[in-house]
Amino acid sequence: MIGVISGLVVLATAAMLTTIQPRYSATSELTLIDQRQQSIPIADLLSGVPLSRQLVQQEITTMQSKAFMIDVAKRLEAENGSLELETPQAPILPVRLLRSAKRVVSGFISPAPMKPSLPAQPVAAAPDVIDDANADLVLTPRFVPDDAFLILAADQEKYGATADQLSGMLNISQLGNGYVIRVSALSINPVLAAQIANTVSSEYARFSLNIRGESIEEQVQLLSARVDEMGQNLEEAETAVVAFQEQVMGVNDTSAERLDREIASLANSLIDARADVLRAEASSDKVVEIIASEGPIAAANVLSSPILSNVRAELSGHRIERSRAVERFGPQSSQVSGIDAVINRIYEEIEVETARLLAEHETKVDIAKSIENSIASELERSENTVLSRSRNMVELAKLKRIADANRIAYEEFLSIATESAQYRALQQPTIRPLSFAEIPSTPSSPRTLMTLAIAGLSSLVAGLGIAILIETMNDKFKTTRQLRDISRRPVIGSFSEVKKGRIAQLREFIAYGDRKHVPQKFQTAIQEGHGVASFIQHAMNSGKQTVVVSSAIAGEDASLVAMLYANALADRNQKVILMDACGNWNQTVNGQQVSEDKTEANTESGNLQIVTTSATLHVLKFLNDETPALSYLSDKQIYDILETVSGVYDYIVIDAPPILSSAGALRFVKAADTLVIASRWNATPRQTVETCIEKLKDVAALNVLMVMTQVKRRIERKYEYVGYSKTMKHDEALL
Incomplete structure (x- = not known):
């Protein structure tokens, strides 16, 4: 069974090969010239992707673009007088079957596109005058194509199909890991294959130079416009700095230092005033506490005044006399009673003096608090003045930074614009032809022997797989x-x-x-x-x-x-x-x-x-x-x-x-x-x-x-x- 399957597959492959028209392949080579070839960027070491592959892939993508294929078609038409390529050959039967199966599967998976139910209505011209009722409406700007776009659209309409056919006949790839690009053209006509490969190689150098020239020209124009805009921004920023300085004339470093010293002095005075208040309150509270617990006589011991000193001395003498009178005349004698009356009178004087001293302490507390409030008000006023002046200084510094940034950006853009203008005048092509294609003498496809060998080998493997599957599923002895x-x-x-x-x-x-x-x-x-x-x-x-x-x-x-x-x-x-x-x-x-x-x-x-x-x-x-x-x-x-x-x-x-x-x-x-x-x-x-x-x-x-x-x-x-x-x-x- 394996032999039968292999034989049938090989015979079918040979029959299909007889229907394929031989094709000839012609190859030319291009080399990329870039200043970065001598360097190894850090990104290449980290990513593992060499710089050559990045640069060459960019060039290959450009070569495979529709715009370049249109230029090649125009060049071939100019050289030959008329552009006639080979008629596309229908694919072989297996390919057609696979494509049909793909279309059927795609039809089941993806829904059919919806057709518009109404035709597109023409867009009315925008009115020159907009009334107040429609003033809030947002007008969508219409796209106005430029000349380059119109030329590309005309070329697309004329050479689009030919460009697609040329793209199918070409195979553009990188040669190894270097900077060489291989261009292979496949055609049933060997002369046409060589002509297409050589035209692509020679035309791409000019095409690449034109693209870079146009890109630099656009960059120069953009930079010139940006430089003008940055100049205007710089002028506006400097004008704003001068105007703000004139507005706040009193804002300078000297006045700011003087105000800082005043604030520091007021802060120290406020600290001293608060200390006096605390001391006066502590002394008054202590006297009040002694009076409440032990009486005014005991409070007189912690107070000091000339009157209290004399009274305490007089009280001491009368107490001594009372002690002697008690010893001589007894505690119930009239002498002792007279002395006690004098002592009581002295106690009353002490209470009056203690009350006077307590009122004096409370007056000192009130005076200290008044001084504290006055200093605090003066300090708050000074701080508000400092805060106002700080805002002005911050705003002035901000305007200066904006002016400096505009000046730096202006100088940078001016330098880039100057360098771009110089580079535009000195630009050179970065890609050159390395070898031209020769007219092939032998067809490159189809490879009959290799195709038959692959078909035979694959059919043997398939037959072996089918046989193993049959034997595995067979439950007979x-x-x-x-x-x-x-x-x-x-x-x-x-x-x-x-x-x-x-x-x-x-x-x-x-x-x-x-x-x-x-x-x-x-x-x-x-x-x-x-x-x-x-x-x-x-x-x-x-x-x-x-x-x-x-x-x-x-x-x-x-x-x-x-x-x-x-x-x-x-x-x-x-x-x-x-x-x-x-x-x-x-x-x-x-x-x-x-x-x-x-x-x-x-x-x-x-x-x-x-x-x-x-x-x-x-x-x-x-x-x-x-x-x-x-x-x-x-x-x-x-x-x-x-x-x-x-x-x-x-x-x-x-x-x-x-x-x-x-x-x-x-x-x-x-x-x-x-x-x-x-x-x-x-x-x-x-x-x-x-x-x-x-x-x-x-x-x-x-x-x-x-x-x-x-x-x-x-x-x-x-x-x-x-x-x-x-x-x-x-x-x-x-x-």
Whole structure:
């Protein structure tokens, strides 16, 4: 199959190659000249993309542009007098099929574009005068194309299709990692291919120079306009600085320093005033606290005044006199009472003086707070003055910075404009032709040998993949080893493929053919039957046996196995009878006078006939066709028949119906000494064999053996072990 697929693919490829017209390829080369070639930017080291690739890719993108292709088409037309390119050739069949499939898939994935329902209305001209009602409307400016745009549009309309065709004929790429660009033109005309490649190389140098010239010219114009604008901005900024300085004449560094000193002095005075207030409040609070807790007499001890000093001295003298009077006259004497009256009067004077001193302290507190408030007001006024002047200074500094920035920008733009004007006069082309294309003598495509080789290799790989896929998905057994692994039963042999038409011929030959002259077409099947018979005879020790030959499902040729096995036993002069439980022998021997020895048996369902073939093979069948098979008899009838024939024959071979598709097959399984299950090679699914074996296990079947039928020997050898073919050839030689 792999060879067939490979051959078909190669033949189809060769047929398609004959329809492809040979094409010639001509190549020219360009080299890029750039000042940055000698440097290695840091960005290249970080990104890993060399500078040459960046520069060359930019040039290649420009060369592939529509504008350049239009210039090439115009140049070719000027050189040849007329522009006639080759007629586009239809792509080969696989390409057309792929494109059709792509269109179909795209049609399912992406929706169809919506068509406009209304035609475009002409746009009315804008009115010259706008009334107040429409004054808030925003007018969209209309695009006014310039001359260059109109020229490009006209060239696009005239040379657009030709430019697209030229772009399809060209292949522009970078040569290695250097600064060389390769231009290849592909055409069926070798002269035209060389002309196109050379025209592209020579025309691009001029085209690139024109593009750079136009770009520099636009840059110079833009810079000139920008320089004028920056000059106006600089003049406006300087004027604003002068005007603001005239507006705030008093704002200078000297006045600012003087004001700062005043603020510092006021701040120190405010601190001292707040300290005085705190001291006065502390002293007053202390006196009030002593008066509240101990009285004014105790408060007089912490106060100081001339009056209190004299009173305290006088109080001390009277206390001494009272002590002496108490000692001399007693505490109740009139002298002591007089002294106590004087002491009380002194206490009253102390209280009056203490109240006066407390009022004096409170007056000092009020005076200190007034001084503090006055200094704070003066300090706030000074700070407001400083803040106002600071804003003016900040605004002045801002205007100066704007003026300086405008001056720097003006000088920078003026320098760039001057350099651009000089560069415009000194510009040189950055790309030059390196080699010109020669007229090719041999076609470059199609590459027949390489294409055929690739097609053959790919078809082999595809065929191998298909074969592996088929084998992976195939659940059929192909060797005796696989059948043994599936069934877990011995495989006693296999039968080669016998065509459907030859099976009836083989049955006729076994029924009444001349066994001395076996046709060549039947020899293999008969020999394989002898092999199966030998295995069963040597494997089973019993002298007499009842062998049931069946299959899992119909169509497995179990009747063929039963017939060949019974025939092999008959050839060995064994007494054997073949019981036809499927009705296969009715049509073969019915009506034929194959032997005069006939035995008839009467049953409840009808008369049975034992027919003797020319090879002493006895076949048990019905005399009529009303009951076509033994499987329709009852269990008692089958048991009676087996009892009858077992006393006469050594081997009873029963051609039973399929196990899974007929319930009557299990009647014969119980009476079988050996059960042979026929499975068709590469046709019976593995699950079918496994189900059949499980069902036989359920009914406790004994001595279950497996046999393969309809084996294609040439294909079977491909699935067997290494050396299997030599073994088969040796066995065939011995046979």
